[in-house]
Amino acid sequence: MVDHTLTRIEISKEYLNFSAGHFTIFSATERENLHGHNFQVRCNVSASVGDDGMAFDYVVLKRILRELCDGLDERLLLPELSPHLHIERQDGQVTALFADERLVFLERDVLLLPVRNVTIEELAPLLLARLRDRPEVADRAIRCIELGVSSGAGQWAHACWESS
């Protein structure tokens, strides 16, 4: 008889974090002041356990998650897909135009993300997609991945993928 049992492995390591600046945009005219958070990331993966008693090597998963966090660390995150923010890049500077404001930053300090807003509910699916894009993760034993992003204690957004 085929065993359909799935086992969930939870990765929630203190070092899976990134410190970043952002501002949440609430409308065409309202936004937060620029500020930062120590964002935390965690990930649950459900998979079938093989005859060798392993689902997958979670050390590989931790390495990838750490690389994803490092890629966002110590940068000002700007949403490329916001309907309310126009972004220009010239002469080593990034200018974000919001309402009647011009926010000017050095290119080295900024990271443009393909999101509509720099919120935890946009960061979680973005990091989940980047995790799934990694060939090491394209493991047929993995049936479900849930990735969480927190902007502070007690507030998380989780994005989930399930294999069809």
Ligand SMILES: Nc1nc2c(c(=O)[nH]1)N=C([C@H](O)[C@H](O)COP(=O)(O)OP(=O)(O)OP(=O)(O)O)CN2
């Ligand atoms: N749906 C969302 N709403 C808001 C988000 C978000 O990501 N999704 N983000 C913010 C801002 O990041 C805001 O700076 C969060 O501030 P706050 O909740 O106060 O963060 P703290 O860690 O300081 O939480 P405390 O409860 O004050 O400890 C706003 N809205």
